[in-house]
Structures are given as structure tokens and as C-alpha cells.
Amino acid sequence: MRRFVFAAVVCTLIALPLAAQNTDIESLSGLQFNFGNPGARSLGMGGAFLGLADDASAAEANPAGLTILRKPEVTVEGRNYQEQQVFTTSGTFPDLHRTAFSHYSQRIDATFASFVYPTKHFTIGAYYHEPLRNEGTGQVVPVRNEFTGEIKTNVPNFFFQSDGQGNLIGGPISATQCNTLRQKDPFACLEYTILPFLSHVKIQEKTFGVAAAFKVGKFSFGATARQQRFNETAYTFRVTPTFDFSSISAQATSDIRTNNDVAKDKSDITFAGGFKWAPNDKFSLGGVYKQGASFPAPTFAATDLTNIKYVKVADTTFHMPDVYGAGVSFRPIPVVTINADVVRVKYSNLVDNFVSINANVRKIDKAYTAADATEIHLGGEYFFSTKIPFAVRAGAWRDPQHSITYSGPLTNSDEVAAAVLYPKTKNLTHVSVGGGLAWPRFQIDFAYDRSDLFKVGSISMVTRF
Numbered sequence: 001m002r003r004f005v006f007a008a009v010v011c012t013l014i015a016l017p018l019a020a021q022n023t024d025i026e027s028l029s030g031l032q033f034n035f036g037n038p039g040a041r042s043l044g045m046g047g048a049f050l051g052l053a054d055d056a057s058a059a060e061a062n063p064a065g066l067t068i069l070r071k072p073e074v075t076v077e078g079r080n081y082q083e084q085q086v087f088t089t090s091g092t093f094p095d096l097h098r099t100a101f102s103h104y105s106q107r108i109d110a111t112f113a114s115f116v117y118p119t120k121h122f123t124i125g126a127y128y129h130e131p132l133r134n135e136g137t138g139q140v141v142p143v144r145n146e147f148t149g150e151i152k153t154n155v156p157n158f159f160f161q162s163d164g165q166g167n168l169i170g171g172p173i174s175a176t177q178c179n180t181l182r183q184k185d186p187f188a189c190l191e192y193t194i195l196p197f198l199s200h201v202k203i204q205e206k207t208f209g210v211a212a213a214f215k216v217g218k219f220s221f222g223a224t225a226r227q228q229r230f231n232e233t234a235y236t237f238r239v240t241p242t243f244d245f246s247s248i249s250a251q252a253t254s255d256i257r258t259n260n261d262v263a264k265d266k267s268d269i270t271f272a273g274g275f276k277w278a279p280n281d282k283f284s285l286g287g288v289y290k291q292g293a294s295f296p297a298p299t300f301a302a303t304d305l306t307n308i309k310y311v312k313v314a315d316t317t318f319h320m321p322d323v324y325g326a327g328v329s330f331r332p333i334p335v336v337t338i339n340a341d342v343v344r345v346k347y348s349n350l351v352d353n354f355v356s357i358n359a360n361v362r363k364i365d366k367a368y369t370a371a372d373a374t375e376i377h378l379g380g381e382y383f384f385s386t387k388i389p390f391a392v393r394a395g396a397w398r399d400p401q402h403s404i405t406y407s408g409p410l411t412n413s414d415e416v417a418a419a420v421l422y423p424k425t426k427n428l429t430h431v432s433v434g435g436g437l438a439w440p441r442f443q444i445d446f447a448y449d450r451s452d453l454f455k456v457g458s459i460s461m462v463t464r465f
Contacts, residue, residue, distance in 0.1 A: 023299045023316045024356050024368060024404070025249050026140070027199035027234040029421045030086040030098075032403045032428075032453065035131050035323060035345065037061040038077055038112035040458040044434020044447030045379025046395020048339035050327030051286045053276060055462060056116045059125040059211040062288045062327075063222025064276040066123040066213040069116055077112040077460035079130075081105035084453040085201065087138050088194075088420050092175050093158035096420060100453065103136030103201070112460070122214040132205035141196040141239070156420045157193040160413065164188055171410045192413045194420055195246060198237040205230050205293075205320070206265070209272075218279050224272040229265040230295040232318060248302035249357060251316060253295065268293035282331045292320035292349055299357075314355060322346040327377070335385060339395075341377040347402040348372050354404075360414040367408035367415075368422065373400040379432070393434040393447065401425045428452055441465070 036042070039057035042049040049057075053065025056075040084100035091097040114127030143153040159178040161169040164187045173181075178189035206229045213222030232253050238246040253266045274288035297318040300310040325343030332338070347370040356362040379395025403425045406418040434447030443462040450456070 023251055023314065024354070024358075024361075024406075024418065024422060025234065025236045025251060025299070026087075026197050026238075026421055027138075027201050027236040028251065028404070029088075030138075030403060030425070031134070031201070031203075032083075032399075032401075032425065033132060033134075033321075034399060034454065035321070036449075038129055038131075039075070040077060040434060040445035040447040040460040041381075041393070041436060043449050043456065043458045044393035044395065044432055044436075044445065045339055045381060046377045046397045046430065046432050046449075047375075048327060048341040048377035048379040048395055048397070050274075050288055050325055050341045050343075051276070051284050051329035052327070052337065052339050053274075053286055056114045056125065056127075057112065057460075058222075059114050059116060059127045059209060059224065060112070060129050060207070060272075062274040062276065062286045063125075063211040063213050063224045063272065064220040064274040064286060064288075066116055066118070066125055066211060066222055067215040067220040067276075068278075069118050069123060071118070072465040073114075073116045074463045074465075075112065075114045075116075075460060076110055077458060078108045079105070079111040079456060079458045080108045081133060082455040083134055083136075085134075085136060085138055086425065086453070087140050087199075088156050088423060089140050090143075090153045091156055093156065093172055093416055093420055096156055096423065098423075099138075101136060101138035103134050105133045105135070111458075116211075122212060125211045127207075127209050127211070129207040129209065130205065131207060132203060134204075135202040137201075138199045139197070140194060141198070155194050155196050157191055158413075158416050158420070160190050160192070160416075162188055162190045166190070168412060172416050192417070194417055195238050195240075197239065200233070200235045200237075203230075203232045203234070218277055220276040220278070222274050222276075226270050226272065226293075227267055228270055228293040228320075229267045230293065230297075230318065230320075231265045232295075232297050248308070248310075250300045250310070251297050251318075252300065253297050266295040266297070268295060284329045285326070286329075287324075287326040289324040290322065292322040292346070294319045316355065319349040319352055321349045325375075335383040336380065338380040339378070341375075343375040343377065345373045345375065345402070350404055356418070358414045358418065360412060361406075361408065361418050364408040364415075367406060367418065368404055369407045370404045371400065371402050373402040375399055383438075389438045391436045391438065391445075393432075393436070395432045397430050397432075399428040399430060399451065401427050426452075428454070430454065434458075 053062040058065035116125035181188040209226040211224040270291040272290040276286040278284035327341035377397040406422040432449035436445035
């Protein structure tokens with residue numbers, strides 16, 4: 001017997017409580033964010049920069065480092081991203097198969113720009129930063145033979161033992177166990193499948209900040225006030241096996257209640273602070289705390305699938321993680337710099353007061369989790385003392401899994417469906433390389449960072465007056 005999970009999703013959405021946090025629509029499954037420091041120089045060293053923080057990108061990375069600058073400085077960086085959103089596309093629970101769908105930043109834009117002006121007693125700066133941009137589509141649908149139309153690979157499914165009257169017994173069982181039970185009673189096992197769906201996600205965050213730093217002896221202290229803007233549209237189009245629309249839900253900062261999808265940024269004011277201790281020219285230590293912004297991003301459901309009219313069903317919120325970390329920088333000889341950072345990212349902020357679109361899952365306390373991540377960044381650079389000094393850089397860092405995961409019980413079909421759509425993901429190891437050329441008043445840097453799910457290229461330029 002086949003039943004489709006989430007078939008009554010619109011009805012359950014309308015019953016959602018208001019003022020909730022994030023939500024579990026399928027289009028947000030498998031998303032993993034990372035929030036590295038700006039600048040190609042930092043990227044080339046595996047993102048390890050908190051203890052060094054010796055250029056204008058410190059305005060965002062660690063504002064305390066701005067005190068090292070002696071001349072006004074302008075920095076511009078452009079980055080291009082390719083990120084992977086991973087969906088569970090086939091298999092039988094718990095033996096599931098996952099597929100990565102590429103998301104792109106679409107073009108190389110200015111993702112960081114800053115101006116820093118040092119004075120006798122303190123340093124001030126202003127900057128723009130785009131820490132997050134993710135746009136792409138994905139699908140979980142049956143794969144058919146293009147000539148015969150026969151299903152080659154179906155969407156994920158799972159089985160439950162039944163008492164023969166439609167009541168479930170215990171947790172999910174394997175397909176082999178189900179076949180054994182059906183040999184005795186054809187109604188002793190029930191099969192469920194995930195309702196096929198198509199998704200589209202577009203998420204962008206921008207930061208406009210002002211920073212100030214001052215120095216007392218060997219210590220520097222800095223702070224930043226940031227206006228952070230956020231724009232999101234995440235659509236889930238659920239379809240039947242014959243590709244007729246079943247239901248549509250969305251989380252968006254745009255006012256789609258009136259079908260007005262014009263981008264409307266939501267904003268929040270946050271603060272960051274840092275310190276740096278440099279007892280000599282060979283060693284420095286720094287630390288930073290960055291407050292995560294919260295943005296209203298309501299959840300909607302389509303009540304009219306013919307004319308696609310939406311109704312707001314919950315005032316959900318997208319809470320960016322708080323970040324804090326510390327780093328050291330060591331220069332054993334003048335041409336070599338070695339950096340190490342430890343960064344704690346509170347990804348659990350993503351599931352504060354999390355709400356499910358499914359009534360059965362919504363009753364479970366803390367059904368969804370997102371693990372806080374401790375990132376270890378290591379990197380360094382070597383300068384060749386040529387007529388035009390040239391630097392080579394390399395680094396690596398560990399990004400523990402932190403995507404939203406269903407962690408509740410598995411006693412009914414809705415709970416297992418949530419586990420299928422929001423499984424635990426894997427840890428990622430990033431490696432990076434980079435280089436740069438430095439003139440007295442101008443510097444250009446470039447870097448490339450990659451892991452199994454992320455590829456980032458960067459080029460930045462610095463001008464000193």
C-alpha cells in the first residue's frame with residue numbers, strides 16, 4: 001500500500017503558530033552555510049586570520065587589527081561561489097541515496113569593499129561585505145526511461161509493520177522484512193514514499209559596517225556596528241507522480257501574499273568586537289565575537305493552485321549564527337607567517353523555536369537540531385624577496401557538519417519522512433591556495449578554496465595612500 005507523505009501540507013500549514021523560528025520546508029533541506037573572513041589573502045591561508053588581522057579586511061574579520069595600519073587604505077574583493085545543496089533522492093530508509101545540486105553566485109561581484117583611515121590615537125573604517133549568496137534549484141522526482149516511461153529510480157520510500165487494520169507497529173523496517181510479512185498477510189506491511197518535489201532557493205545577505213579601533217600598549221581593541229540585510233525566497237513545489245501540482249509552500253522575505261516577488265531586503269543591526277595582543281613583531285594573538293542577525297522570513301502556502309495565490313501561515317524567522325573565535329599568528333623569520341584559528345559557530349541558532357510544517361512532527365520537542373561547529377583553520381604565507389615581492393599561501397580547515405537535522409523519534413510515517421528529508425550530513429575538509437603581489441602602494445591577491453560541497457575563487461586589491 002502506498003501513501004504520500006505531506007499530502008495535506010496546506011491544511012497543516014494554516015494551523016501553524018505565529019512568531020516561530022525557522023521551518024522545515026523541503027527546499028531548505030541540505031543547505032550548509034559557512035561564514036569565512038573576507039579577503040583573498042585570508043582565503044588563501046585557510047581562513048586563518050584572527051591573530052594576524054593586518055589589513056583593511058580586519059574591519060569585518062577582527063576590527064582590533066586595524067590599529068596596525070599606518071596609511072589610509074582601500075580594499076575591494078570579488079568572489080565567485082559554487083555550492084552544493086544535497087537532497088535525499090532515492091533509496092529505502094535507512095539506506096538512502098543523496099544527490100548534490102549545484103548552486104552558483106551567478107557572477108563575480110564585489111563581495112567586500114572597505115576604506116580605513118588611521119589617526120594618531122585610533123583607526124576608523126567603513127565597509128561592505130556579502131558573506132552569503134546561494135541560488136539554485138533541485139528536485140526529488142522519479143527517474144523514468146526516456147523511451148518507455150518506466151520508472152528506473154523512484155523517490156525515497158520506507159516500510160512499517162501493520163496490524164492489518166492500518167495501525168503501525170514499532171519503527172520502520174527493511175524492504176526484506178516487509179516482503180516476509182506480506183507473504184503471510186498482504187496487509188501486514190505498509191509502504192510510504194516521499195511526495196516528489198521541485199525546489200528553488202535564493203538567499204543573499206549583505207553587511208554595511210562601521211568599525212573603530214584603538215591601541216593601549218601592546219593591546220588593541222576594536223568594535224563594529226553592522227547593518228545586515230537579508231533577502232530570501234525558498235519555494236517547494238510538491239507534485240504527484242504524474243507531475244500535477246499537489247501543494248506549494250515557501251519561506252520568503254518578499255511579499256508573496258500578493259504575488260509580489262520583488263526583492264525586499266529585511267535588515268537588522270548587530271555588533272562585533274575584537275582584541276589583539278602583539279607583544280613583539282613575531283607573535284600576535286587575537287579574538288573576536290560577532291553577533292548573528294535575525295530576519296523575519298514568513299512561511300506561506302498556496303491556497304489556490306490554479307491562480308497561485310498565497311496565504312501567510314507563520315511569522316517564521318531566519319536567525320544567523322553567532323560567531324566567536326581566537327587565533328594566533330607566528331612569524332619565525334621575516335618572510336614566513338603561520339596562522340591558526342579556532343572558531344565556534346552557533347549553528348544551533350538556526351533551529352531556535354523551530355517549527356515543522358507537519359502537525360505530528362510539530363508536537364515533538366526539539367525534533368530538529370543543528371550542531372554548533374568548532375572550525376580549526378590553519379594556514380601560512382611565504383614572501384619571496386624579489387624586486388616586486390611575491391607571496392604564496394596555503395591552508396586547510398575543518399568544517400564539521402552543521403546542517404539542520406531531524407533528531408526526533410521514528411514511530412510514524414511523518415517522523416520518518418522528516419528523517420529522510422533532513423538527515424545528518426558529513427564533515428567537510430577545505431584546502432586552499434593563493435598568492436599575491438605587493439608594491440609600496442598597491443597589492444593584489446588571489447585565492448581558491450575547495451571542499452566536496454564548496455568551491456570559492458577570490459581576487460582582491462588594496463590601495464594605500
